[in-house]
Amino acid sequence: MTGRPGRTGTTSRGGGQAGAGDLLELVRSGRAVTRGALQEATGLSRATVGQRLDRLFRAGWLREGAGGPVGSPLGGRPAVTLEFDDSHAVVLVADLDTRHARAAVLTLTGELLAEDSGTLVVEHGPEAVLGELGRRFADLLTKAGRPAAAVCGIGLAVPGPVDSETGRVVQPPIMPGWDGYDIRGRLSRAFTEHTGTPAVPVLVDNDANLMAYGEQRTGHPDCSALVLVKVSTGIGAGVVVDGSIYRGVDGGAGDIGHVRVGADALCRCGSYGCLAAVASGGAVAGRLAESGVPAASGSDVRDLLAAGHPQAAALAREAGRRVGDVLATVVTLLNPGVLVIAGDLAGTPFLTGVRELLYQRALPRSTASLDVVTSRLGERAALIGAGALVVEHLYAPARVEERLAAMGV
Numbered sequence: 001m002t003g004r005p006g007r008t009g010t011t012s013r014g015g016g017q018a019g020a021g022d023l024l025e026l027v028r029s030g031r032a033v034t035r036g037a038l039q040e041a042t043g044l045s046r047a048t049v050g051q052r053l054d055r056l057f058r059a060g061w062l063r064e065g066a067g068g069p070v071g072s073p074l075g076g077r078p079a080v081t082l083e084f085d086d087s088h089a090v091v092l093v094a095d096l097d098t099r100h101a102r103a104a105v106l107t108l109t110g111e112l113l114a115e116d117s118g119t120l121v122v123e124h125g126p127e128a129v130l131g132e133l134g135r136r137f138a139d140l141l142t143k144a145g146r147p148a149a150a151v152c153g154i155g156l157a158v159p160g161p162v163d164s165e166t167g168r169v170v171q172p173p174i175m176p177g178w179d180g181y182d183i184r185g186r187l188s189r190a191f192t193e194h195t196g197t198p199a200v201p202v203l204v205d206n207d208a209n210l211m212a213y214g215e216q217r218t219g220h221p222d223c224s225a226l227v228l229v230k231v232s233t234g235i236g237a238g239v240v241v242d243g244s245i246y247r248g249v250d251g252g253a254g255d256i257g258h259v260r261v262g263a264d265a266l267c268r269c270g271s272y273g274c275l276a277a278v279a280s281g282g283a284v285a286g287r288l289a290e291s292g293v294p295a296a297s298g299s300d301v302r303d304l305l306a307a308g309h310p311q312a313a314a315l316a317r318e319a320g321r322r323v324g325d326v327l328a329t330v331v332t333l334l335n336p337g338v339l340v341i342a343g344d345l346a347g348t349p350f351l352t353g354v355r356e357l358l359y360q361r362a363l364p365r366s367t368a369s370l371d372v373v374t375s376r377l378g379e380r381a382a383l384i385g386a387g388a389l390v391v392e393h394l395y396a397p398a399r400v401e402e403r404l405a406a407m408g409v
């Protein structure tokens with residue numbers, strides 16, 4: 001079973017006894033999947049473990065494993081395994097980029113049930129964009145054959161810095177009209193309007209954060225420090241430390257696109273000389289357009305790179321060198337085990353450029369165990385990360401207790 005690293009090993013909170021939520025957590029993480037192992041991990045009696053598991057069975061959140069009985073580590077008769085029942089609910093997720101959006105219905109374990117991708121222009125403002133997203137969610141549920149009542153939560157990735165307390169974006173350079181807007185409230189209303197079901201929790205986070213989280217959870221579960229850099233129309237980075245997204249005090253951690261690199265190009269944030277102004281997909285598109293190659297966005301550059309356009313490749317490599325120079329500092333500060341390069345520019349020319357400068361400028365000690373890789377999940381990374389974040393939020397031990405109580409089990 002894949003691990004979920006970075007969680008605390010203890011199950012008792014503040015010296016109190018482990019509750020149903022703690023038991024579910026142990027089963028979901030694979031740390032204890034039999035009644036005996038749960039007793040051992042929590043110190044609870046057989047009867048108490050049984051009572052708490054009964055609540056989880058009644059809620060439909062836990063089931064006996066399909067794999068059949070396994071031998072107990074302590075020997076003796078085989079014990080029945082327990083597993084998280086991911087069929088009792090689904091999660092809706094979406095990843096907003098500047099000019100298009102991808103949305104999906106996921107199972108609680110991140111399996112894709114239905115997906116759609118299409119034009120959605122962030123500049124049209126949050127009211128219209130989130131309303132449209134509500135409509136797409138309703139269509140996706142129909143496509144997936146799941147009722148809206150099965151939705152337990154919604155996760156949204158946005159291309160800007162997010163205050164995770166409020167779910168609002170904070171001075172986003174490429175999301176005009178979204179600053180401070182109540183994204184959660186509007187998306188929740190849109191979902192209700194289009195499905196006629198009661199509101200569900202909505203979580204909003206930065207796209208690079210969610211991509212990093214998705215990649216760490218699915219591809220690098222044992223990596224205690226992972227950095228992902230997304231280079232598309234803008235540039236952003238996500239940091240996952242000990243299994244959790246590191247957001248900083250104001251949600252601004254990882255916003256490396258606006259580090260000044262000394263050039264005189266005007267950035268969309270209003271400053272001059274930002275990394276994004278010279279090395280993003282938008283910047284490369286601008287350089288191509290100046291020389292007569294039709295390109296307006298990061299995705300246009302991606303198409304040119306895929307077609308082997310030599311000038312696009314040369315500019316992508318140069319952009320990679322610029323980003324690699326900044327990443328040398330990032331890597332020296334954080335000493336990650338994995339550095340994922342993602343987004344429209346993430347191909348061989350860009351990666352070559354990143355490696356050239358990164359290894360030249362960073363201390364050998366910081367890069368000795370560093371893997372520089374491309375994304376495994378590709379365009380779905382933020383969706384998978386958003387789904388995982390919603391599930392971790394809703395099935396955290398304290399919230400499990402609340403939700404079980406509300407269900408009357």
Ligand SMILES: [Zn+2]
Pocket residue numbers: 173257258267268269270271274275276277
């Ligand atoms: Zn800037």
